[in-house]
Amino acid sequence: MENTKAVLKVKNLCKSTILKNVSFSMGPGEMTAVMGPSGSGKSTLLYQVSGMDQADGGEVWIGQTQITKLSEEEKAAFRLRHIGFVFQQMNMLSNLNILDNILLPAGQRKNREKAEVYGRELMKKLSISGLEDRKISQVSGGQLQRACICRSLINHPELILADEPTGALNQKAAAEVMDTFVALNREGATILMVTHDRLVASKCQRVLYLVDGEIRGQLNLGKLEPGTEKDREERLGQWLTALAW
DSSP states (O other), rough: OOTTTTEEEEEEEEEOOOTEEEEEEETTTTTTEESTTTTTTHHHHHHHHSSOOOSSSSEETTTTTGGGGGHHHHHHHHHHHHHHEEEEOOOOOTBHHHHHHGGGGGGTTTTHHHHHHHHHHHHHHOOOOTTTTOOOSOOHHHHHHHHHHHHTTOOOOEEEEEEEEETTTOOHHHHHHHHHHHHHTTOOEEEEEEEEEEHHHSSSSSEEETTTEEEEEEEESOOOTOOOOHHHHHHHHHHHHHHTT
């Protein structure tokens, strides 16, 4: 591995005709967006990075672990402890309340009490305290997605993967959820996010543009600073237009 400090390193990743020699890396505390037209391989890339789908070639490293060399059982155990997931479809269990859904990845270990304390701390941090005992049908879409973010953080992951996390939300809820990601990133979270939303992507430090399974360009926007949102979105829009978005 060339960069031992990288949280994520993808090298010559291939998957059938979907991904073709994709290479990039992410350092600690980086938030990167992946954009591109439908069918370009964005979601497939996340599944490859997580090891939920087997690559045909190339390497994926998370920290010092090469995911592509692990068995399916080893990948599942690694994902549980080192990767957090946030998806467009929130996939929470309807028979559990919000807090129990958040605690689900923590399992039934002896430190369940400690996990519950941390789960409640996360809910407070993401401004959804008081919803612990509610069913998933009793909260708004934005609140539910923030609960999903809490769930993704419960095992203190090294990397958060988000697949269109605002895609099923209205504009207000999407803004609240993205503000949460920005706040987490400022605290040091490393986040790889697939999105079709320019406003969402403009809040990331870097944007990768994927077409036909290949990275055709990348834009470095730097850390988000207050008052720069409009300029960042305009800069991203001009860049995407030049790439025939």
